[in-house]
Amino acid sequence: MENRVTKHVIVIGAGIIGASIAWHLTRVGARVTVVSESGAGGVATPNSFAWINASWGNPEVYFRLRIRAMAEWQRLANELPGLPLAWCGGLCFDLPPDRLEAYAAEHSSWGYGIERVDRERAAQIEPNLVVPPDFAVHVAEEGVAEPVATAKALLADAEQRGAQVIVGAVDRLILSDGKVTGVIVSGETIGADEVVVAAGAGAPAIVATAGVKLPLDTPPGLIVHSRPYRKLLNGLVLAERLHMRQSAEGRIIAGSDFAGGDPGENPEATARDLFALTKAALRGAEGLEFDFHTVGYRPTPADGFPIVSRAAGVGGLYIAVMHSGITLAPAIGLFAAREILEGERNALLAPYGLERFAQ
Ligand SMILES: Cc1cc2nc3c(=O)[nH]c(=O)nc-3n(C[C@H](O)[C@H](O)[C@H](O)COP(=O)(O)OP(=O)(O)OC[C@H]3O[C@@H](n4cnc5c(N)ncnc54)[C@H](O)[C@@H]3O)c2cc1C
Numbered sequence: 338m339e340n341r342v343t344k345h346v347i348v349i350g351a352g353i354i355g356a357s358i359a360w361h362l363t364r365v366g367a368r369v370t371v372v373s374e375s376g377a378g379g380v381a382t383p384n385s386f387a388w389i390n391a392s393w394g395n396p397e398v399y400f401r402l403r404i405r406a407m408a409e410w411q412r413l414a415n416e417l418p419g420l421p422l423a424w425c426g427g428l429c430f431d432l433p434p435d436r437l438e439a440y441a442a443e444h445s446s447w448g449y450g451i452e453r454v455d456r457e458r459a460a461q462i463e464p465n466l467v468v469p470p471d472f473a474v475h476v477a478e479e480g481v482a483e484p485v486a487t488a489k490a491l492l493a494d495a496e497q498r499g500a501q502v503i504v505g506a507v508d509r510l511i512l513s514d515g516k517v518t519g520v521i522v523s524g525e526t527i528g529a530d531e532v533v534v535a536a537g538a539g540a541p542a543i544v545a546t547a548g549v550k551l552p553l554d555t556p557p558g559l560i561v562h563s564r565p566y567r568k569l570l571n572g573l574v575l576a577e578r579l580h581m582r583q584s585a586e587g588r589i590i591a592g593s594d595f596a597g598g599d600p601g602e603n604p605e606a607t608a609r610d611l612f613a614l615t616k617a618a619l620r621g622a623e624g625l626e627f628d629f630h631t632v633g634y635r636p637t638p639a640d641g642f643p644i645v646s647r648a649a650g651v652g653g654l655y656i657a658v659m660h661s662g663i664t665l666a667p668a669i670g671l672f673a674a675r676e677i678l679e680g681e682r683n684a685l686l687a688p689y690g691l692e693r694f695a696q
Contacts (some may be wrong), residue, residue, distance in 0.1 A: 344678060347372060347520055347527060349507050349543060350535035352379020353484055354662045356491040357670030358535055359500055360417075367678060369500040370529070372522055374539070376504050377492045378485040381537050384633025386560060386580065386595040387484045387663045388573055390427060391449060392476070393440040399642060400447055402668065402685045407478060409667035417494055421486045421585055425572035427479035428454070428462050430470035431580070441474050450478045465569045465620045470576070479573060482663055483585050503527075507536075509546035516652035517547055531677050535657045537636040544656060549648045552639035552694050553658060557632050558597015559604055561612045563589040564628045569619050579614055589625060591615040596660070600632050635660050639694065645669055646690040647676075656691060 344367050348359045351373035359371045373379075389410060391403035414420050432440060438453075445451045452475040454462065459469040492502055505522040510532060512518075519528035534540050541551040565587035573582045581591035592598050593611060601607040608630030616622045636658050638644045643659030655677055657669055672683040 344368065344530045345370070345528075346531045346533060346677060347529040348533045348535055349373070349520065350379065350537060350539075351375060351377045351488065351492060351502065352382035352535070352537055352662065353482075353488045353666045354537070354657050354659070354669060355379070355533070355535035356488040356495070357666040358533055358657060358673045360491040360495045361670035361674035362677065363495040363498040363500045364416075365674060365678060367674070369495060370527060371492065371495070371500060371502045372505055372507055372520065372527070373502070374504070374506040377489045377502065379488055379537065380539070381633050381636055382484045382488055382662070384558070384560060384597070384631040385484045385663050386582070386590065386592055386597065387481050388427065388479065388580075388582070388595050389482060389664045390476070390479045391444075391664075392427070392429060392479070392575075393432065393444065397447060398688055400444070400449075403661070403664055404449070405685055406665045406668035409671060410480070410482065413667040417490065420490055421483035422480060423585065424478065424480040425582070426462070426475060426477040427573035427575055428459060428473050428475050429575040430459075430473035431575045431577045434472050437472060437474055450476055452477070463571060463574055465622075466574065467618055467620050481573065481582060482666075484663055507543055510543060510654070512547045512651070515650065517654040529653075531653050531655060533655045533657060533673065533677065537658060537662075538634050540636070540656065540658045544648065544654070547648070547651050547654060549651055549654070549656075549691070550694075551644065551656065551658065551691070554637045554639060555634040556637060557600050558592065558594075558635055559600040559607055559611070559630055559632050560590060560592045560597050561608045561615065561630045562628050563612070563615075564626045566622075566625050569621055569625075576618065579618055581615055581618070588628065589615060589619070589622075596635060597633060604630065604632055636662070643669070643689045644691050645673060645686050646692070649692050649695070
């Protein structure tokens with residue numbers, strides 16, 4: 338308890354991951370300073386599709402972390418009422434029927450809330466689909482966190498609990514006798530007991546200043562946003578080459594994939610084409626207007642899985658960088674805070690140490 342009260346932790350990054358870690362640290366009494374170049378809301382976070390899921394395409398061990406994160410969103414929503422979360426469900430048919438059935442069978446056996454649906458049921462779930470699928474999988478427990486509003490709400494509450502949020506660029510970490518003892522922000526030194534790097538695509542350059550190598554790719558992902566419109570979608574729709582949802586303020590948000598499509602050589606033209614597809618897929622969308630597109634750079638560790646751990650041989654440093662940060666944020670915040678303050682590493686994090694890249 339003594340440690341919890343007195344430890345000063347700097348969190349670099351104010352996207353969904355930095356915000357969640359900062360919030361979980363302040364909740365148990367740590368003294369927290371958040372430093373972010375972008376201000377509250379982050380860099381990848383505002384450009385995210387923001388689907389909370391444990392859907393197909395991942396090994397069971399990663400499914401277990403994701404499903405735990407979904408449960409942690411429910412816990413967080415109880416602890417911080419008013420978070421902009423919607424448990425709107427996801428209707429998925431972006432695989433051929435045989436692979437969709439294999440996904441349904443596998444994930445059902447893992448305990449995922451899969452409902453196999455036919456055309457009639459799909460049309461009940463999403464009445465405005467022009468072509469409802471003959472066979473789809475519906476997962477009622479999937480949802481969405483409006484990403485920037487969620488990160489801002491976490492940071493605002495952390496500030497209320499005493500955290501300090503500073504806008505500024507971290508030039509480098511301060512390394513002394515193998516331990517990180519603080520950061521240099523715009524030429525000024527801030528000392529700390531621990532430094533958390535939750536800086537997304539900016540993380541490799543920061544940790545390199547302490548001699549740590551972080552293998553990260555940053556593939557681009559294009560998403561289109563309509564102007565706010567009357568309700569057309571009840572939940573997430575994951576169709577082949579078209580993933581879409583409707584935001585809390587009524588915007589239809591779509592990508593050729595939830596992770597965003599390839600922007601191509603002319604992102605504006607790619608966005609217009611995608612928007613035309615989106616409009617054509619929805620009944621009643623005649624008046625739907627294109628507003629803007631985003632190209633986000635997804636902080637994706639080289640093997641696709643999160644990096645959430647200390648760095649071997651460097652004290653006082655904790656790294657949390659990942660794709661699927663919207664899904665994972667509440668679990669990562671909780672687990673990271675425990676590990677930093679109490680030295681207790683959650684078993685679900687076992688595969689996600691930076692040391693796996695050392696071989
Ligand atoms: C197109 C797209 C679609 C996606 N879809 C989904 C999805 O459906 N579901 C899902 O779970 N995930 C999705 N993701 C991934 C998810 O959005 C990211 O994993 C998440 O937003 C990462 O959050 P973060 O806080 O780690 O990083 P960021 O939001 O990038 O924040 C990084 C922070 O670090 C700060 N920073 C960086 N360098 C410095 C520095 N030197 N000094 C000070 N501050 C610094 C930045 O200013 C910023 O505040 C998607 C991402 C994209 C781009």
